[in-house]
Amino acid sequence: MDASVIVVGGGPAGLMLAGELRLAGVDVIVLERLAKPTGQSRGLGFSARTMEVFDQRGLLPAFGDIEVSTLGHFGGIPVDFAMLDGAHYGVKGIAQSRTEAVLEQWAAELGADLRRGHELLTLTDHSDHVEVRVRSEEGPRTLRAEYLVGCDGGRSTVRKAAGFDFPGAAPTREMFLADLRDVDIAPRPIGETVPGGMVMSAPLEDGVHRIVVCERGRPPQRRTEPPDFSEVAAAWKRLSGQDISDATPVWVSAFGDPARQATEYRRGRVLLAGDAAHVHLPAGGQGMNTSIQDAVNLGWKLATVVKGTGSQALLDTYHDERHPVGRRLLTNVQAQGLLFLSGDEMQPLRDVMAELIGYDVVARHLAGMVSGLEIRYDVDEGDHPLLGRRMPPVELLRGTHTTSPAQLLRAGRGVFLDLADGNGTLTAAHRWSDRVDLIKAAAPLPSAGRLAGAASLLVRPDGHVAWTSPGSASTLPRALERWFGPPS
The missing domain is CATH 3.30.70.2450 (Alpha-Beta Plaits)
Structure with missing residues (x-):
């Protein structure tokens, strides 16, 4: 094998995925058709959810001084995101080219092999590996990897060559x-x-x-x-x-303004992420942010499978969790397009929507939809309010030192957080300590209130809570094995 994983496409999704794989110790080649970055920036800034993702990987300082705004919109109708607890619309004024440069430097520092001027011509899934034919200045060559991920945009060569269905609405x-x-x-x-x-x-x-x-x-x-x-x-x-x-x-x-989504995000050893999996009208910068979050969801799962500790069922959860997010993205973007691109015939609907957004419950719902703050994965049959959601950005005390979930996730590993003495769960998690960091800490007020009474939490490498005590119906060993494989 030339690499464990080949990523096709060196945009935000491909670079984020390469960094996530390298953080887990998986070798990766990134094939980018363009010989150098274009410098163009369709996106300007990133959402609150992407800001959290960058923070948990220690990337925010690379952007310098950043400015956040609470003011967003839905179809051109203003929405104030300040109504969500401590939330904001996102970071303003950061060109997409700058975001790509930060991600490229991060991935390169971690050891990703970025090959510019390399265009994918064909691919073949051989069931036990993937073989690709690539064209570059050095001439055509063949590369092999265990898995291949298409992050090569809306006109994805990977998606077409691997035979993914891509239904939906053509641009109008x-x-x-x-x-x-x-x-x-x-x-x-x-x-x-x-x-x-x-x-x-x-x-x-x-x-x-x-x-x-x-x-x-x-x-x-x-x-x-x-x-x-x-x-x-x-x-x-x-x-x-x-x-x-x-x-x-x-x-x-x-x-x-197309609206298309791949019917599946994985076919055998070929996967899709970002615009290769979903295309739509740009509205509120949701495309780049969803693409980056696709990569963060996929990266640790694919790395776990490549390293032999994760199952194919774990890899299938990438589609299970991210496909509904992409489907909902297309729905809200199509609705926004109707509002701000239609003519006078749509004015009555705009007036009604503006009136409805004046109600907090409606504004909260729309703010959560376009920001991604509403996303909750089906991780367990339990009913704790944090299960499946991102771990909130609370203050934690380890002895006399203050830390945060973002800091605990910097290494890209799972985190088991014990917030109460004597419950025995920390001992139960020890057999997974080669893949999960075991942390004993305390959550002072008001942070404890944001944790809804959780005494212990299992947090996945992507920042989402997979188990809590109390509140989870599964035992801790079962949850650990589901997300991190059998114990050592």
């Missing part, structure tokens, strides 16, 4: 996005409709302005190259009346 419209210099454009919030379509603009750093243009009635086109800026300027003028043809484009792109 085309939109333009452009970053411009040498132009004066007034800010226009998302959701501001004009006769004939929707325009949005916002100032970025260093005198750059971002615009988005959606002209109703413009059919989608199958492009192999970015549109010429003259197309974008003409559409902007038709909708806004402003001539921006003399502006200097930094970069220009076109995108549509």
